[in-house]
Amino acid sequence: GDSVTQMEGPVTLSEEACLTINCTYTATGYPSLFWYVQYPGEGLQLLLKATKADDKGSNKGFEATYRKETTSFHLEKGSVQVSDSAVYFCALSGSGNTGKLIFGQGTTLQVKP
Amino acid sequence: SQTIHQWPATLVQPVGSPLSLECTVEGTSNPNLYWYRQAAGRGLQLLFYSVGIGQISSEVPQNLSASRPQDRQFILSSKKLLLSDSGFYLCAWSAGRQNTEAFFGQGTRLTVV
Numbered sequence: 001g002d003s004v005t006q007m008e009g010p011v012t013l014s015e016e017a018c019l020t021i022n023c024t025y026t027a028t029g030y031p032s033l034f035w036y037v038q039y040p041g042e043g044l045q046l047l048l049k050a051t052k053a054d055d056k057g058s059n060k061g062f063e064a065t066y067r068k069e070t071t072s073f074h075l076e077k078g079s080v081q082v083s084d085s086a087v088y089f090c091a092l093s094g095s096g097n098t099g100k101l102i103f104g105q106g107t108t109l110q111v112k113p
Numbered sequence: 114s115q116t117i118h119q120w121p122a123t124l125v126q127p128v129g130s131p132l133s134l135e136c137t138v139e140g141t142s143n144p145n146l147y148w149y150r151q152a153a154g155r156g157l158q159l160l161f162y163s164v165g166i167g168q169i170s171s172e173v174p175q176n177l178s179a180s181r182p183q184d185r186q187f188i189l190s191s192k193k194l195l196l197s198d199s200g201f202y203l204c205a206w207s208a209g210r211q212n213t214e215a216f217f218g219q220g221t222r223l224t225v226v
Contacts, residue, residue, distance in 0.1 A: 032212035043119075043203055043217035044157075051212055089156065093214075098162055098170075099145040099207035101215050105156035 002027040006090050006104035013080055013111050021075040021107045023064075023090035031092040033057075033066050033073040034101065038087040047075075047088070080111045115140035119204045119218030126225055132177075132191040134221050136204030139185065144206040146187040147215060148179055151201040163187060164209060199225045 007022040025033065032051045036044040048057030053068035062077045073090060087106045094100040119136045126132060138144050148160045159172045161179035169179050176195050180188045187204060201222050205215040 030212075032214075034214055036217075041220075041222075043219045044205075046214050046216070049214055093212045096211065098164060099209050099211075099213055099215060100147070100159060100162060103157040 002031070002092060002094060002102050004090050004092055004102055004104035006088075006107050008107070009087075010108040010110055013109070015082055015111055015113050016079045017111075019075070019077040019080045019084075019109065021088055021090075021109070023073045023075065023104060025071050025073065025090075025092050027071075027092055031094070033064070034091045034093075035062070035064055035073070035075050036089040036091060036103075038089065038106070040086070044089065080109070082111045082113055085109055085111045115206070115216065117204060117206055117216055117218045119221060121221060122219065123222045124224070126194050126223065128196055128225055129193045132189070132194050132198070132223070134189040134202055134204075134223075136187045136189075136218055137185055138187075138206045141185070141206070141208070143184060143209065145209040146181060147205040147207070148177075148187065148189050149203040149205060149217075151203060151220075153200070157203065161189070194225045196225050199223055 003026045034049045035047040037047045038044050048059040050057040050066035056065045064073050064075045087108050089106045090104040091101045116139045147162045149157045163181045177191050203220045204218040207215040
């Protein structure tokens with residue numbers, strides 16, 4: 001079945017460091033790919049998305065490119081801030097019209113001043 | 114614009130007591146609705162989804178049930194809570210089209226004691 005695998009966390013970085021969180025997927029068909037962010041004690045917020053191969057999603061300085069050849073959707077940011085500390089989830093859309101999302105296990109990012 | 118409301122934000126319940134969590138969506142009609150659970154330090158597990166009034170699909174066997182009495186209302190219930198039901202419960206909605214994103218509520222932190 002469809003699945004999403006994220007790199008293990010936690011990831012600890014100093015402010016202004018570069019960030020990469022790896023995400024790979026297994027899917028039949030042509031899913032859309034998403035990154036969600038969860039701040040402490042809150043629900044998930046959509047960070048960015050890509051709907052087809054080679055699409056680049058971007059938001060708030062974060063980027064991710066839909067790589068069909070490597071089945072990857074890695075999240076990147078050139079300079080992280082303390083306020084980026086959160087849990088990041090990679091997800092793909094399931095098949096059919098149910099709108100179900102399949103999530104990775106989440107990666108905790110801690111940015112230190 | 115669309116909004117999703119979920120309550121209560123936190124709940125502490127004794128083992129064996131009943132549960133009712135409610136979720137409502139505003140600003141859209143005929144949404145797909147979802148209940149996810151997030152166990153401590155883990156990813157999201159889809160519990161139930163609904164594509165219409167009275168239509169409920171269960172993803173995993175468990176001690177919980179869901180109902181959709183109105184188009185934009187989704188309820189998660191249990192007759193007798195177990196310790197293992199503790200977790201962070203998230204309601205979400207999507208437009209129901211293939212490959213579309215989901216939007217999440219703020220979540221309910223349930224602790225069964």
